[in-house]
Amino acid sequence: MADTGVAARIHGGLHLDEHKQESNATAIRTLGLPTRLVLPMHQHIGEPAEPLVRVGETVLKGQMIARASDYVSAPVHAPTSGRVTAIGEYPVPHPSGLHDLCIVLEPDGEDRWDTLPPGFPDWRSTDPAEMRERIRWAGIVGLGGAAFPTAVKVNTSGQRRIETLIINAAECEPYITCDDRLMREQAADIVDGIAILRHVLGAERCLIGIEDNKPEAAEALRAALGATVDAATDVVEVPTLYPSGGERQLIMLLTGREVPSHGLPAAVGVVCQNVATAAAVADAVLRGRPLIDRIVTVTGRGVVQPGNFRVRFGTPAPFVIDAAGGRSTDYHRLILGGPMMGFSLHDHQVPVTKASNCLLAPAADELPPSPTERPCIRCGECARVCPAQLLPQQLYWQARAQDFDKVQDYHLFDCIECGCCAYVCPAHIPLVHYYRFAKTAIWAHERDRDKSDLARRRHEARQARLERLEAERKARLRQKKEALEQQPSAAGKDPKRAAIEAAMQRVAAKKAAQLDAGQAPNDE
Amino acid sequence: MNALDVNSSSPHLSGPHSVTRVMGLVLVALLPGTLAMQWYFGWGVIINITLAVSSAVLAEAAVLALRGRPVSHTLIDLSAVVTGWLLALALPPLLPWWQTVLGSTFAIVVAKQLYGGIGFNPFNPAMAGYVLLLVSFPVTMTRWLPPDVISGAAPTLTESLHMIFSGMPPDGQTWDAISRATPLDLMRTELAQNRMISEIRASPLWGDYGGRGWEWVGNWFLLGGLFIIWRRVISWRIPVAMLGSLLLVAGLFWAIDPETHPFPAFHLFSGGAILGAFFIATDPVSAATTPRGQLVYGALVGVFVFVIRSWGGYPDAVAFSVLLMNMAAPTIDYYTQPRIFGQRGRDDA
Amino acid sequence: MITAIFTIAGLATLFGLLLGYSAIRFRVEGDPIADQIDALLPQTQCGQCGFAGCRPYAEAIAGGGAEINRCPPGGESTMIALAELLGRDPVPLEDEAAAEKPKSVAFIVEEECIGCTLCIQACPVDAIVGAAKQMHTVIADECTGCELCLPPCPVECIHMHPIEVTPQTWRWPHPPTPGREVVNG
Incomplete structure (x- = not known):
């Protein structure tokens, strides 16, 4: 079956009920225009985008409405033509349920495209840097769910040479089928994107890792590859085992190489991209189209007709749910992402973003709340299933005790939060919750420390400046005094009068000095 | 939708495992060996289990209520039942009832709940209870029955009840007539009198490869042990390491002098080695948890069993060895942390 | 008796040498204590401790001239971190410091x-x-x-x-x- 065998196995993992057939049987449906689109500025990892438009401005489809504010950032484009009605804080899909900066766009219904940059029909002879710039312009981020800016990921200059591009088509999490449908329906785009990415990276070969529960998708990819006669790209079917789609896990499965604990895949000559990202790259490079929509799986017994939808970013979740036949009587809650790694939405109105791969509306008994937590009995089942080979129960003890140094000694930051440990825990301890608690607490401490270091530096600089000014003032005074002392002897005035004059001059000098000090910061 | 749903972290899916299921499987696995013991040693075994389990559960319920913890929610984890059961299997079949109750209550109250309850006890509660009884009541605790294949018939239910609750032998009989030392005890006392293994082997207590009766009890516990390994309740590491090291050390000394050291299989199939290896040393709370740590832990338990049996003051040694190694478990875990994913040679491409 | 005295004396000498050696061999070159204290303080430079900034307060603590409970912005966590660093007992925060803002x-x-x-x-x-x-x-x-x-x-x-x-x-x-x-x- 597989063109190339699996190179190695991964530690642990779980066989889960797949629940793929609910949503993968029907073709992708393209969603219409909602009455308004809410576009968060922070849909990716890194710095948020900076709005380029003002309230009231009219924008065209594909127009950049917010630009990347930093190297690790991504621009946002208008998903349709219309008018910007507000820029402000709106609920965003985030586990905190907090609000964040968004641009609100009211579609005019015309869906009129902006003038797009030309494609690169002869991309094979185009400079990779130029194509990276195009990928960056298009706002492409990892569409597997992590949303890391793709342009940054494919810029491997200064690192070791990339031999292998790995395309992550594993889609190992239950319920999610957006990549499956995309591969079946748009295999040609994916194959184009892969060829472009290989060119950009200078990678000799490409391995597409796909779980063996998606034979149709694998076949579609093979057919598309056959049409392009791409001999350096292979489809590798990996056994269905959650989380084989974890980046490091998939690299291990396909190449047998182990990405170092604190390193990037580039350290072993590999770059990994999601299939949907590859399709988006093809769109940007061949057709000059920015990333303005994505495939979203809508599933769970809480919706009437589960399926996959091409959804514009900013589309409110209820609009997508309605397209899937609306809420069923079982509708109970909404999860963004899959059952193992997704998070519950506080506000069901939040918009679809670049990171939204799945809207899961489980019935109450479909994903029942975990039974009450009991004390850990140290059975070690968590360690047995951990794909990162960590000791989850040790992490748990340290996180619970809020010993944030110890918890890092047990490699907290190598945890990929896949949820295997919590799934098997016989005591039903919310292990991943503890790890997230510890990680966010450590990040908060680091921010506090950085801030206090900055304050210390600035305070020391200020102290130094004040001392310098004081010294200068004293020096000036001394000079004046010396000048005065010399004057009377030269002019032969009587000493008493000279003393009064000196006092007056001192007062004047002091005033001047005070004024100097007061305006001092202006000199800086 | 309630607040719990939105504030809880992924995964939103939980597996079929539960503490109750783990403990339940252990109980199922104990059944064949328990029935074998009942077959060979009579009703005393069942009475002991009833006494020990009910006092363990009562003690647990009482302490939980005193500590203000949810009682029934905790009791259904079945851990108190397992503790009582394991303790009862280690006790002589005709032990006076109050000693059984005392041991079982001590195991739960002192060795388990005073440390914080399930998950927090550094020592195996059942073995702590056993050791308390052994050091406090050495006479009754070493008064074992011979298997009925030797005595002709094990005491009946009424006889057993009478002996256990009155603490007296039946009218017209003495304890000496009824009870017999365990094969391990026999081996130790006879060896101490400079008798040769070949002479000791002539004793009716000696079976095909272990103590008579005991060897079959061991086989049935082995079966239960394999069952829980198959059901992945325990890992194979501790039992294999413990029995392996016991065999190895015993084999070594036997090879040096077979007349003063019994055949290795004798060590495995007389006394509590099999029960201990699969059901006691593997208690996850008090044992080592890392894969390499479990091998070290099991192997050292095995060595201690041999050392204490051969040169110690007590006939059987599983309880002491397990408790000793319980103390070392955290240290073993610390020094045997597995290599995590991504720590292999930095550049192995 | 003589043997016992010699044994004890011998042991004492041995352990003394061992301790002395390890004191030299394993000596930890640490930051001066004031620097370590300063690193724990929040650097607000607010002066609520009664000193003209975090550094002077750190030096005062190091010199034994100040309690460790006088930093309101740091709150209880800073006080406990200081107690751990200095091996002192935690002291309850002073009234105004206790109400964390x-x-x-x-x-x-x-x-x-x-x-x-x-x-x-x-x-x-x-x-x-x-x-x-x-x-x-x-x-x-x-x-x-x-x-x-x-x-x-x-x-x-x-x-x-x-x-x-x-x-x-x-x-x-x-x-x-x-x-x-x-x-x-």
């Missing part, structure tokens, strides 16, 4: 500001920009929330705004601890 930054109402520069002189970390007779602004990222700029302002146009939690700074809450809540099993 939410972390805040100063904000100047620009319409009301008369450009007097008094706040600029008061700011310990130069986080206020502006010139005489021109409106001033606080650089929020650099403000430590020390409140030292509040008293000098003649028109009271500086307000403290609590730092709002954003999705980027949000922390997962500690999971509910089992056993604490009563479960109706």
Whole structure:
């Protein structure tokens, strides 16, 4: 079956009920225009985008409405033509349920495209840097769910040479089928994107890792590859085992190489991209189209007709749910992402973003709340299933005790939060919750420390400046005094009068000095 | 939708495992060996289990209520039942009832709940209870029955009840007539009198490869042990390491002098080695948890069993060895942390 | 008797040598203690401890001249960290320090500001920009929330705004601890 065998196995993992057939049987449906689109500025990892438009401005489809504010950032484009009605804080899909900066766009219904940059029909002879710039312009981020800016990921200059591009088509999490449908329906785009990415990276070969529960998708990819006669790209079917789609896990499965604990895949000559990202790259490079929509799986017994939808970013979740036949009587809650790694939405109105791969509306008994937590009995089942080979129960003890140094000694930051440990825990301890608690607490401490270091530096600089000014003032005074002392002897005035004059001059000098000090910061 | 749903972290899916299921499987696995013991040693075994389990559960319920913890929610984890059961299997079949109750209550109250309850006890509660009884009541605790294949018939239910609750032998009989030392005890006392293994082997207590009766009890516990390994309740590491090291050390000394050291299989199939290896040393709370740590832990338990049996003051040694190694478990875990994913040679491409 | 004395003396000598050797061999070259204390302090430079900034307070603690419970912005966590560093017993925070305030930054109402520069002189970390007779602004990222700029302002146009939690700074809450809540099993 597989063109190339699996190179190695991964530690642990779980066989889960797949629940793929609910949503993968029907073709992708393209969603219409909602009455308004809410576009968060922070849909990716890194710095948020900076709005380029003002309230009231009219924008065209594909127009950049917010630009990347930093190297690790991504621009946002208008998903349709219309008018910007507000820029402000709106609920965003985030586990905190907090609000964040968004641009609100009211579609005019015309869906009129902006003038797009030309494609690169002869991309094979185009400079990779130029194509990276195009990928960056298009706002492409990892569409597997992590949303890391793709342009940054494919810029491997200064690192070791990339031999292998790995395309992550594993889609190992239950319920999610957006990549499956995309591969079946748009295999040609994916194959184009892969060829472009290989060119950009200078990678000799490409391995597409796909779980063996998606034979149709694998076949579609093979057919598309056959049409392009791409001999350096292979489809590798990996056994269905959650989380084989974890980046490091998939690299291990396909190449047998182990990405170092604190390193990037580039350290072993590999770059990994999601299939949907590859399709988006093809769109940007061949057709000059920015990333303005994505495939979203809508599933769970809480919706009437589960399926996959091409959804514009900013589309409110209820609009997508309605397209899937609306809420069923079982509708109970909404999860963004899959059952193992997704998070519950506080506000069901939040918009679809670049990171939204799945809207899961489980019935109450479909994903029942975990039974009450009991004390850990140290059975070690968590360690047995951990794909990162960590000791989850040790992490748990340290996180619970809020010993944030110890918890890092047990490699907290190598945890990929896949949820295997919590799934098997016989005591039903919310292990991943503890790890997230510890990680966010450590990040908060680091921010506090950085801030206090900055304050210390600035305070020391200020102290130094004040001392310098004081010294200068004293020096000036001394000079004046010396000048005065010399004057009377030269002019032969009587000493008493000279003393009064000196006092007056001192007062004047002091005033001047005070004024100097007061305006001092202006000199800086 | 309630607040719990939105504030809880992924995964939103939980597996079929539960503490109750783990403990339940252990109980199922104990059944064949328990029935074998009942077959060979009579009703005393069942009475002991009833006494020990009910006092363990009562003690647990009482302490939980005193500590203000949810009682029934905790009791259904079945851990108190397992503790009582394991303790009862280690006790002589005709032990006076109050000693059984005392041991079982001590195991739960002192060795388990005073440390914080399930998950927090550094020592195996059942073995702590056993050791308390052994050091406090050495006479009754070493008064074992011979298997009925030797005595002709094990005491009946009424006889057993009478002996256990009155603490007296039946009218017209003495304890000496009824009870017999365990094969391990026999081996130790006879060896101490400079008798040769070949002479000791002539004793009716000696079976095909272990103590008579005991060897079959061991086989049935082995079966239960394999069952829980198959059901992945325990890992194979501790039992294999413990029995392996016991065999190895015993084999070594036997090879040096077979007349003063019994055949290795004798060590495995007389006394509590099999029960201990699969059901006691593997208690996850008090044992080592890392894969390499479990091998070290099991192997050292095995060595201690041999050392204490051969040169110690007590006939059987599983309880002491397990408790000793319980103390070392955290240290073993610390020094045997597995290599995590991504720590292999930095550049192995 | 003689043997015992010799044995004990021999042992004492042996351990003495061992300790002496290890004291030299394993000596930890640490930062001066004041630096270590300073590193734990929040660096607000607010002076609420009664010293002219975090560094002087750190030196006072190191010199034994000050208690470790006088830093209100650091709160209990700083006090406990100091206690651990110095091997002292934790001391309850002083009254005013005990009520922990939410972390805040100063904000100047620009319409009301008369450009007097008094706040600029008061700011310990130069986080206020502006010139005489021109409106001033606080650089929020650099403000430590020390409140030292509040008293000098003649028109009271500086307000403290609590730092709002954003999705980027949000922390997962500690999971509910089992056993604490009563479960109706």
